[in-house]
Amino acid sequence: MYRSLFPRDLFAEIDRLQRDMQQALDPSPTIRGLGRGFPALNVGGTPQTLEIYAFAPGLDPDALEVTLDRGILTIAGKREPLQPGDEADVAVHINERFEGPFRRVIALSEDADPEALTATYRDGVLRITVQRRASSQPRRVAIQ
Structure with missing residues (x-):
């Protein structure tokens, strides 16, 4: 007898629209979800150092560029496409591997x-270690 003004679930439609917009605007989609870039990062530290781990398997270390300018650390490079063969008639059905230029800024x-x-690359993991200034490290103060 009464008809709904919204034949579908309004909140489900808004959620779908938000996901579509995120996928359209995300510069580096990954199979692990939206909003993450390539390479994946772990950032942490100790009282003496800052530690950044960038997970970039299959890259040549010469293809990576690490720069530090005015407190901004940039990790950039390019991942070349990997196709299953050199033949012109190869059809790719699923391609979930990120390829192309990338840049992460911290x-x-x-x-x-x-x-x-210092920066080292081993087994697909780029490890960047930045020492903290000695003046900012914790120290014990003697009580007189």
């Missing part, structure tokens, strides 16, 4: 020492 804390930065 703002470091002010106590990071730009002169004490």
Whole structure:
């Protein structure tokens, strides 16, 4: 007798629209979900260092570029396409591997020492270590 003004669930439609917009605007979609870039990062630290781990398997270390400028750490590079064969008639049915240029930017804390930065790449993991300035490290104060 009464008809609904909204034949579908309004909240489900809004959720679908939001997901579609995120997928359209996400510069680096991954199979792990929306909003994450490539390479995936873990950022942490100790009282003496800042530690950044970038998970980038299958890359040549020469294809990576790490720069630090005014407290902004940038990890950039390009992942070349990987096709199942060299033949022109190869059909790809599923391609979930990210390929193309990438750039990740991290703002470091002010106590990071730009002169004490090391980067190593091993087994697909780029490890960047930035020493903290000695003046910002915790120290014990003697009580008189």
